[in-house]
Amino acid sequence: MITPRFSCTQTDASVVVTIYCPSVRAAELETHVEDTLLTVHINPYFLRLNFPGRIVEDENSSGEYNPTTGYLTITLTKNVKGEEFKDLDLLAKLLAPPPSKARRSEPIIEVLSSEAMEDGDSLVQKTQNLSLEQQEILEAAENDWRLPQAVPEALPPLETSAQRLYGFLNLHSGYFTHVEHMENEVNELGKDAEACPLEERRRRRLRHEDEKWDEEHYMADLAEDEYIQELIGWQHTHATTAGHGYSEDEQLVMLRLPRKEYLATDTQTHDLYLTLLSLLFSYAYESRTTQRDPTPESAWTICSLTPAFSALDPPPYPTSFPQLPKDGHIARFAVAELASTFTASYRRALAFPLYRSWALAEACRLDVSAFLTGGKRTVTRCLLEMKHILDHHDVYYVYSKIWVDDFCTWVQAYAIDEVLEDLGKCVKSLHMEKAMIGWDLEELEEAVREAAQREPDSDDESAE
Template sequence: MITPKFSCSQTDESVIASIYCPSVRATDVEIDVDDAVLTVHINPYFLRLSFPYSVVEDDKSSAQYDPSSGYLTITLTKSVKGQHFPDLDLLAKLLAPRPSRSHTRPSIEVLESRHTLADDIADISKRTDALSLDDEFAQAARNGWQLSQAIPDPASEFRTSSKRYYGFLDAFTGYFTHATHTENEINELGDDAEACNAEERRTRRIAHENEKWDEEHYMADYAEDEYIQELINWHNPDLTYAAELVITEDEKMAMLRLPRKEYIMDSFQEHNLYLTLITLMYAHAYDKRTTLNDPTAESAWTICNLVAPFSALDPPPYSPVELSGVALDFTDAELTSTLVTSYRRSLTFPLYRSFQLAERCRQDVAAAFRRGKRLITKYLLELKDILDHHDVYYVYSKIWVEDFCVWIQAGASDAVLVRIGEKLDALRVPKSAIGWDLGELEEATRFAVDRDSDSDDESVE
């Protein structure tokens, strides 16, 4: 079956679905409405849309097919007149399958039992008599079982498979088996990309950043920053709250090509997805600002280098996370550690290396998050398009960006995105957290520039 091109709109009383299905017979169309789900089948097209609220077929509903344009227009009545249906332009959310029913514990029926209550009591008594406590446990029992405990070593985790997983929700493996035989310049794990565990990936990533860090490059960009200041002062029209966010036809087609997936995750995994999203949006903000919103042939390389989950398969959290009683609460410490990794990479790999530029990118990310998932969706689709057109780096679109494009529409929360954006806007990343004595290097650069200036003045005299 083919998923047709479609769009949805609404009035105070109705929801209108406009479906492009040329060269079909209107008499063959099958339309079914079940609460909030609209199903349309007209060979060879099939479409199932899940609306946020229920709709009904009544006397005011209609279905009209225009053979000249090829569009089937279905008008359904809202169950609650005047109710606003959000996100009708986020097509992946409309196409997402309905959430699975919560799993219930299976009931158990005892068919036969040959044990009596007296037998059970005797067995328990026998087992209790067989128990013995050594001195340590006896002492612990007297002290309220205050046993010494230690955090288990993650490296010692028992594994039943030699495979290592990575990517969105750790759902992928085998994509880098022959990485060294490709022109993957940003792969920091080499032949071991499929063998490294999470701890080894992080260790190698940090070592690679320290190795590639170039003090002279940083000082040169700090001393002569005229062009960097132009990049910093560039105005991104998307981040203006008055700007209208319109999903283009190309973006709608890109949404239709996304896979139909349902994600099952716990609160910890969901928490980490939002942190990973920050690293993706930071890389996008850097490339968008340094190319003045005109991606180049180097954009894919730049973006992949700036995203540690790509180059080292090392996603956040980069500091210990303690989930509080408030769902999806983000502390300044974990947001700072996430940004520090992005800052370090933006000061190490791309052409323009400036802490002030890094701060400007943080502000861009904060503004994008505050605008919600519509703008984030547009930016993720831009990232996907850049990576999909690269001969090698398309793999990162497959294992990360594609699923983010689906999840951000159907699973992410605007309220959470706005809250993260507000926190990122108020956050200040200290230079000392980067680990490369940036303050001292900048002071030394200013001293050298002032000394050269004084020398030039004396020579003129």
């Protein structure tokens, strides 16, 4: 079945679904309305939409097909007149399956039968038949339960396979089975990507960052930063204006996104928001350095700056910043966990790409704050642009499959605007310290300033 292009609008009393399905027989149209679900089938197209409110099919409902334009228009009545159906422009949210019904978490106990209390002789006989361990338990019960005790050793996790999961909610595997035969320059795990545990991924990532760190490159960019200052002064469109409505190309991409129900726990959801920060930071850096005109290196830049891509190592990361309050929280997110997330992004922004500047990294962080404040529509638009860049690369498209596709769907269907706005405020107020990076940035910058002060003196002496 083919999912057709469609759009949804609403009035005070109804919802209007416009579906593009050219060259079909209107007589074969089948529709079904149940609670919040609308199902449309007209060969070869199939569409199922899950609305945020209840709809009904009554005498005010209608369906009209225009064979000239190929558009089918279905009008359905709202169960509650005047109710506003939010997010009708978020197609992935409408296409997402309805949430599963809550399951009973506590066990259900059913008494199948009961027996009368045995007499004393029967109990004595059963006691004599007890095992030695069971008799010791009975004796201990008579002696105030003073059994010999020892702290049990923690059992190692049971591993039934050498293969490890990765990607969005650890849903993926097998994408790097033959990675040694691919020209994947950002993969820091090599042929071990499929079997490398998370701890080892993190160790390799940190080691690779230390190896790629170049003091001279950083000092040179600081000494001659005219072009970098131009990049810092550039304003991102998504950071200054909130977009309204998606283009036709964006809608077509959203129709091809995975349609999944993500059963994430509260902890997993929290971690997804943190991972979203690192993705948006990489997108912000690429956008600033190309001014939203992607180059053949754009996909490499995004992947190199994102730990979840290059090392399959998403947040959260261990925090070791004693200068930050341990119990300090800004809304839903701890200061330390936000700092550790951006520390990983800053380190990569200072070690891998062409322009390596602390001030540029700070500007990208403020871009991330602006994207989040714009809500899930702005965030989705950023992710769609990132997806477009990755999808058009013959190697790095794999990171779109294991991360960005799912994030595009999840943000539209599950992210909450209030949480994104709250997170945006957290990111904006976050104070990043250069000491967090671990590469003596302050000492290097002081050396550059001292060298700059000495240069005029040497020029004056040569002039004399």
